[in-house]
Amino acid sequence: MSDDSDAPAAVITGAASGIGAACAALLRGKGWRTAGIDLAESDTDLPATVDVTDRAGVAAAVDAAAQRFGRIDLAVSAAGYYEEGIDVAEITREQWDRMLAVILGGTVHTCSAVLPHMLARGPGGQGVIVAISSELALAGSATDLHYVAAKGAVLGFVKSLAVEMAPTGIRVNAVAPGPTDTPLLASDSLWRRPDYLATLPLGRLVTPAEIASSVYYLATEGALYCGEVLSPNAGAVI
Amino acid sequence: MSERTGQDAIGGVALVTGAAQGLGHATALRLAADGYTVAVNDIADDGRLSELAKRIGGMPVPADISDPAAGPDLVEAIASQIGPVRVLVANAAAMAMSPFLDADPGVWWRQIDVNLSGHFRLIQAVVPGMRAAGHGRIVIIASGWGVIGHPNATAYAASKAGLIALTKGLGRELGPQGILTNAIAPAYMDTEQLLVDADDAGISLDEMRQRYRDLIPTRQLASPQDVAAAVAFLAGPASSAVIGQILQPSGGVTRTRA
Numbered sequence: 001m002s003d004d005s006d007a008p009a010a011v012i013t014g015a016a017s018g019i020g021a022a023c024a025a026l027l028r029g030k031g032w033r034t035a036g037i038d039l040a041e042s043d044t045d046l047p048a049t050v051d052v053t054d055r056a057g058v059a060a061a062v063d064a065a066a067q068r069f070g071r072i073d074l075a076v077s078a079a080g081y082y083e084e085g086i087d088v089a090e091i092t093r094e095q096w097d098r099m100l101a102v103i104l105g106g107t108v109h110t111c112s113a114v115l116p117h118m119l120a121r122g123p124g125g126q127g128v129i130v131a132i133s134s135e136l137a138l139a140g141s142a143t144d145l146h147y148v149a150a151k152g153a154v155l156g157f158v159k160s161l162a163v164e165m166a167p168t169g170i171r172v173n174a175v176a177p178g179p180t181d182t183p184l185l186a187s188d189s190l191w192r193r194p195d196y197l198a199t200l201p202l203g204r205l206v207t208p209a210e211i212a213s214s215v216y217y218l219a220t221e222g223a224l225y226c227g228e229v230l231s232p233n234a235g236a237v238i
Numbered sequence: 239m240s241e242r243t244g245q246d247a248i249g250g251v252a253l254v255t256g257a258a259q260g261l262g263h264a265t266a267l268r269l270a271a272d273g274y275t276v277a278v279n280d281i282a283d284d285g286r287l288s289e290l291a292k293r294i295g296g297m298p299v300p301a302d303i304s305d306p307a308a309g310p311d312l313v314e315a316i317a318s319q320i321g322p323v324r325v326l327v328a329n330a331a332a333m334a335m336s337p338f339l340d341a342d343p344g345v346w347w348r349q350i351d352v353n354l355s356g357h358f359r360l361i362q363a364v365v366p367g368m369r370a371a372g373h374g375r376i377v378i379i380a381s382g383w384g385v386i387g388h389p390n391a392t393a394y395a396a397s398k399a400g401l402i403a404l405t406k407g408l409g410r411e412l413g414p415q416g417i418l419t420n421a422i423a424p425a426y427m428d429t430e431q432l433l434v435d436a437d438d439a440g441i442s443l444d445e446m447r448q449r450y451r452d453l454i455p456t457r458q459l460a461s462p463q464d465v466a467a468a469v470a471f472l473a474g475p476a477s478s479a480v481i482g483q484i485l486q487p488s489g490g491v492t493r494t495r496a
Contacts, residue, residue, distance in 0.1 A: 159493050166455035166490050178479065201413025206479040213476035221467040224424070224460050226490030231483045235413050238406045238482030 009033040009069035010219070011062055013052050013110050014079030015042035018182030019132055022208030023076050023215050030216070035065035037110075038079065052079040052106030062113035071121070074219045075114040077107040077131045077154075082184040084144040084191075096146045103150035104157065107131045111161060111172075118170050127170040128219045131158050132211070135178045135233040151176075155229060162227030173225045175214050178233025181205040201235030248375070248474055251321045253313075255279045255303055255360065256330030258286040260429035261379065264462035265327055265469045270294035272470055274325065277316045279303070281330070296320075303330055303356035304348070309363035322367040325473045328357040328401070329379040333431055335390045335438035346393040353397035358404065365417065374417040377472045378405050379465075382425030382488045385496040390438055398423070402484055402496050409482020418481050420472045423496055425488035426450040428459040455490030 010027050014020030015036025024034045024044050036042030037050050037058060046068055048061035066072050080103050083095065111129055118127030136144065137151035155174055162172040178200070179191035185205075190196060197204055214232045218225060231237060252269045256262035257278035266276045267290075276296040278287050283300040291298040297320050301308040316323055332352040334345050361376060368374025383391055384398025401421060408419035426432075428447065436446035451457050468487050471477050484496040 162493070163455045163490055167457060171456075201410050201481050202479060203414060210479040213478075214480070217471045217476055221464070221471065222487075224456075224458075224464045224468075224487030224489055226456050226488075227493035228486055229494040230480070230485070232477070232479035233481075233483075234479050235409055235481035238409050 003033070003068060003070075005033060005069075007031050007033050008073040009035070009065065009071050010074040010076060011035045011037065011065050011072055011110070011114060012042070012044065012076045012078060013037040013058075013106055014077075014132075015044050015047070016040035018078070018184060019177065019180060019208045019211045020076065020078035022212040023078060026209065026212040026216055027074075032074075033069050035061065035069070037061050052109055053101040055105075055109045055112070058106075058109040059113040062110070062117070066117040072114050072117045073126060073128065075110055075127075075129045076215055077110045077129070079106045080132065080184070082144070082147055084147070084189060086143055086146075088145045091146050099146040099150045100153070103147070104153045107154050107157065115165075115170070119168060123169060128222060129161075129170070129172045130215045130218050131172075131174045133158070133174045133176040133229065135176050135231060135237040138176055138229070138231070139237045158229075159227035166226050171218070171222055171226060173218050173222065173228045173230065175211060175218070175230045176233065176237075177211045178206045178231070178236035180208060180211060182208055201238075204234065206232055206234050248324065249273050250324035251275045251277060251316060252325035252327060252473065253277045253279065253299070253316060253323045253364070254327040254329060255357070257290060258284070260431060261424075261427065261462045261465050262327070262329040263290060264466040265329060266290055266294060266296065268463070268466040268470050269325070269327075269473065270296060272474070274473070275320050277320065277323070279312065279330065303360055304351040306359060308356075309359040313360075313363040313367070317367065322371065323364045324368065324371065324373065325375045325377065326361065326364050327377045327379070327469055327473070328360065330356065331379070331394070331397075333391075333394050333434055335394075335434055337390055338392050341393065349393040350397050350400070353394070354400040354404070357401065361408070365412065368417045369415055372416045374412075375473045376408060376412075376417065376419040377469050378419065378421040379469075380405070380421045380423040380484060380496075382423050382486065382492050385423050385484070385486070385492045405484065406482045413481045418472075418477070420477070420480055420483045420485065422465060422468045422472070422485045422487065423492065424460050424465045425486075425491035426454060426459050427462060427465060429462055453491065454488070458489055460487060460489060
């Protein structure tokens with residue numbers, strides 16, 4: 001059953017907290033309809049509790065969103081998690097595989113699920129995909145190598161998918177946040193330390209809302225961006 | 239959802255250089271629509287500047303920004319008449335094309351003098367006021383050619399690459415004072431400047447447009463309005479965590495190589 005609104009619709013992974021939740025809140029505030037995919041229930045119009053590593057589960061949730069809303073204008077791949085303070089030699093195979101499965105796999109599953117719905121709208125159409133990467137993928141980082149490798153893989157994936165989709169009108173881009181004040185950053189995270197924050201030109205953590213506003217810009221006025229990486233990062237990587 | 243603008247505006251006075259035509263003109267219209275009071279500069283007022291200023295309730299400030307005295311005079315005149323500059327859009331550009339060894343040194347250096355040195359001085363002139371206010375936005379219009387280079391455009395590419403480096407340095411230096419500097423590097427935009435390219439290539443304007451479209455993954459030339467939207471984003475509150483970055487609304491030509 002489709003609702004009868006013609007407001008734009010978005011699917012957001014990781015929608016229950018942090019950047020994903022901020023994207024959902026901003027979009028809802030602008031009149032968008034939202035579907036959230038997360039391990040936890042999200043504050044969206046159509047919350048699905050699904051693990052993004054579950055390809056079939058993601059596809060089912062996206063199909064349900066397309067059915068409910070009649071369209072998918074935007075997909076935001078924000079689901080992720082973070083582990084820091086691990087020497088490279090100590091990263092276990094399980095940690096490595098899990099990180100790639102969630103961050104890269106989650107992004108791939110989301111794109112695979114939404115693209116058929118976006119392509120079905122025909123040429124000249126429409127559809128925007130925004131993957132959340134990280135400033136760490138641009139400049140590298142110590143003691144969180146599996147996270148950085150996965151976020152870097154997302155950038156390569158986004159740039160290539162962007163070129164592949166360019167002639168269809170679908171725009172694929174990334175946002176690479178700086179250190180952002182979300183639950184993923186533990187209270188004792190290195191990135192919260194005052195001596196680290198003092199090195200940032202902005203001198204503070206980025207807020208989730210500041211990431212969401214870049215996503216919203218790409219979604220609404222980003223027709224010229226194709227394989228772009230927007231960096232609301234407080235100057236962490238210039 | 240507002241269709242006119244995706245971003246909220248900070249407001250105040252914006253100064254746009256190179257506003258008589260093309261991207262500068264579109265930017266002045268966009269920023270005025272977003273609620274800024276816009277001072278519009280170009281090398282001379284042949285009627286277009288004053289007409290634009292009248293249309294948007296702004297102020298025409300014709301001057302050659304490569305003249306070292308121009309920047310301070312212009313910034314002072316704006317401050318006394320409509321208020322201190324809170325947003326500077328460094329858009330004016332001189333552009334000429336020729337093979338490197340054939341380039342007339344005067345023509346070559348003129349592009350550096352206007353695009354890089356002219357804006358360097360203008361930034362010097364606006365920063366004290368922004369500093370005093372604890373807030374400011376500097377939006378520099380660079381170019382995809384400053385990122386990836388282009389044959390027969392060494393001066394233009396050098397000036398724009400210089401602006402990219404200036405953006406990164408200013409981002410670091412002025413960021414802690416609340417002044418955010420970022421740049422935009424469009425690739426192939428459908429403006430009057432394409433005539434220079436077409437003349438250099440010895441083809442018609444329409445042939446030039448098609449040749450460029452073939453180089454762009456999205457197959458679309460950028461419209462000045464779409465690039466002006468990027469300026470509005472960087473001038474407004476939605477980009478409050480963006481510092482020292484080079485936005486590349488290039489249709490996929492450069493894909494964040496700068």
